[in-house]
Amino acid sequence: MKITDVKTHVLEASLSQPFAYSRAWYSTRTAMLVEIETDQGLVGWGECYGPARINTAVVQAMKAALVGQDALRTEWLWQEIYARYRDHGQKGVIIQGLSGIDIALWDLKGKFFNQPIHRLLGGPIRSDVPAYATGLYRRKGGDPVAYLAEEAAEYVAQGFKAVKLKVGFGVEEDILMTRIIRETIGPDIGLMIDANHAYDAIAAIRLGRAIEQYDIGWFEEPVPPEDIAGHLQVKAALKMPIAGGECEFTRYGFRDLLAKHMVDIVQPDTCAAGGISECKKIADMASAHGIRYAPHVWGTGIAIAAGLQLLSVLPDSTPPSLAPVEPMLEFDRTEHPIRQAILKTPIEHKEGRVAVPEGPGLGIEIDRGALERLRAS
Numbered sequence: 292m293k294i295t296d297v298k299t300h301v302l303e304a305s306l307s308q309p310f311a312y313s314r315a316w317y318s319t320r321t322a323m324l325v326e327i328e329t330d331q332g333l334v335g336w337g338e339c340y341g342p343a344r345i346n347t348a349v350v351q352a353m354k355a356a357l358v359g360q361d362a363l364r365t366e367w368l369w370q371e372i373y374a375r376y377r378d379h380g381q382k383g384v385i386i387q388g389l390s391g392i393d394i395a396l397w398d399l400k401g402k403f404f405n406q407p408i409h410r411l412l413g414g415p416i417r418s419d420v421p422a423y424a425t426g427l428y429r430r431k432g433g434d435p436v437a438y439l440a441e442e443a444a445e446y447v448a449q450g451f452k453a454v455k456l457k458v459g460f461g462v463e464e465d466i467l468m469t470r471i472i473r474e475t476i477g478p479d480i481g482l483m484i485d486a487n488h489a490y491d492a493i494a495a496i497r498l499g500r501a502i503e504q505y506d507i508g509w510f511e512e513p514v515p516p517e518d519i520a521g522h523l524q525v526k527a528a529l530k531m532p533i534a535g536g537e538c539e540f541t542r543y544g545f546r547d548l549l550a551k552h553m554v555d556i557v558q559p560d561t562c563a564a565g566g567i568s569e570c571k572k573i574a575d576m577a578s579a580h581g582i583r584y585a586p587h588v589w590g591t592g593i594a595i596a597a598g599l600q601l602l603s604v605l606p607d608s609t610p611p612s613l614a615p616v617e618p619m620l621e622f623d624r625t626e627h628p629i630r631q632a633i634l635k636t637p638i639e640h641k642e643g644r645v646a647v648p649e650g651p652g653l654g655i656e657i658d659r660g661a662l663e664r665l666r667a668s
């Protein structure tokens with residue numbers, strides 16, 4: 292099955308109201324989708340996490356290495372493209388471009404063999420996965436104490452067993468909001484916090500110590516990804532698990548993060564860290580280091596489907612037992628007009644669990660009408 296063309300789709304949509312995390316406000320959502328065509332009429336879909344317009348340029352530049360090649364040689368194509376750009380792109384947008392291509396090639400492989408990707412990765416360990424609600428961002432106007440509590444209560448009512456709160460808005464405010472959310476959701480729902488590396492070790496430790504009493508499932512990106520010593524300092528100072536890795540790339544980047552035990556839970560993004568081929572390797576490395584794996588997911592239905600296909604084949608976080616801890620899907624609940632619109636059948640949760648798509652490849656069908664409607668100008 293020869294590759295005949297590689298297309299990219301930059302999509303953009305305005306939000307009904309802007310929202311903020313610790314470092315910026317969002318007023319639009321964008322997406323960069325990869326479409327790979329073959330001489331057998333099959334088409335594969337992938338997605339790149341990160342700046343859409345840079346990602347599209349990267350994938351277009353990589354097209355020459357793909358057209359005319361056998362689409363089923365995913366491992367060789369990954370190595371070939373990585374080697375071609377190694378001198379200039381061991382991390383960042385080059386690997387994000389490669390990730391979207393790799394996911395599209397796996398979608399094609401599944402369609403060619405008429406099997407979902409997880410069947411080709413070793414077969415399912417689970418057919419649905421627990422999902423936690425990512426939301427609880429800041430809005431313009433209103434009292435966060437009131438609207439965050441209301442939003443958290445909604446997630447619990449929808450059946451989610453865990454929610455993640457955005458922090459990094461100043462230690463005192465974070466302490467207050469963490470207490471409010473814990474009081475709202477009660478003791479039985481998981482609560483994680485995410486600073487999006489807005490703190491240094493001093494601030495992160497101060498926050499962490501003040502909220503230890505609220506049973507925090509993990510403290511995500513307390514300090515910048517480059518700050519190895521800071522991660523180790525925060526990890527040593529706090530009782531709660533430390534998570535991170537959405538800004539890390541490939542087995543080589545994660546090797547150092549895992550070997551140094553910088554985090555307790557590693558969070559590669561399938562659409563950024565190197566695609567399905569690479570993230571399976573990173574997951575195996577994490578398992579060997581006794582570090583949990585919980586993929587970062589912040590994209591459209593393609594990103595969610597890629598995360599689900601991988602999660603289906605990952606071992607439980609704890610060793611086999613009668614009450615294992617399963618790896619969790621990050622389920623973004625913020626407004627994203629593109630996320631489900633591009634799918635003919637949306638991927639939804641049921642009581643906080645999401646079924647792994649069973650159709651061939653990623654197990655999703657793309658609505659081309661939505662691509663036209665949402666195309667960025």
Ligand code: CA
Nearest residue numbers: 485487511537
């Ligand atoms: Ca995050």
